[in-house]
Amino acid sequence: MKVNLQSTPVLQELIEDLEIKLQSTKDVLASCGEYANEALVLDLKRDIKLLESILGRVVAQQELIDLRAQQIFLN
Numbered sequence: 496m497k498v499n500l501q502s503t504p505v506l507q508e509l510i511e512d513l514e515i516k517l518q519s520t521k522d523v524l525a526s527c528g529e530y531a532n533e534a535l536v537l538d539l540k541r542d543i544k545l546l547e548s549i550l551g552r553v554v555a556q557q558e559l560i561d562l563r564a565q566q567i568f569l570n
Contacts, residue, residue: 506557513553517546 504510524539 513550
């Protein structure tokens with residue numbers, strides 16, 4: 496019998512949603528041709544940076560939650 500002591504990440508659904516949104520935004524940017532509106536391209540690049548920043552913060556928060564859970568488990 497195997498016991499899985501790994502907890503499911505609390506923020507996993509949010510992380511997955513952000514990853515999907517980030518990838519779809521990158522795909523839209525990649526599909527813009529050379530004649531794309533410059534304002535649209537700049538907005539997409541800003542969105543990508545923002546999504547990457549938010550994703551990084553959410554992942555870091557999840558890691559902190561995991562560390563706290565491990566600390567409580569060890570005590």
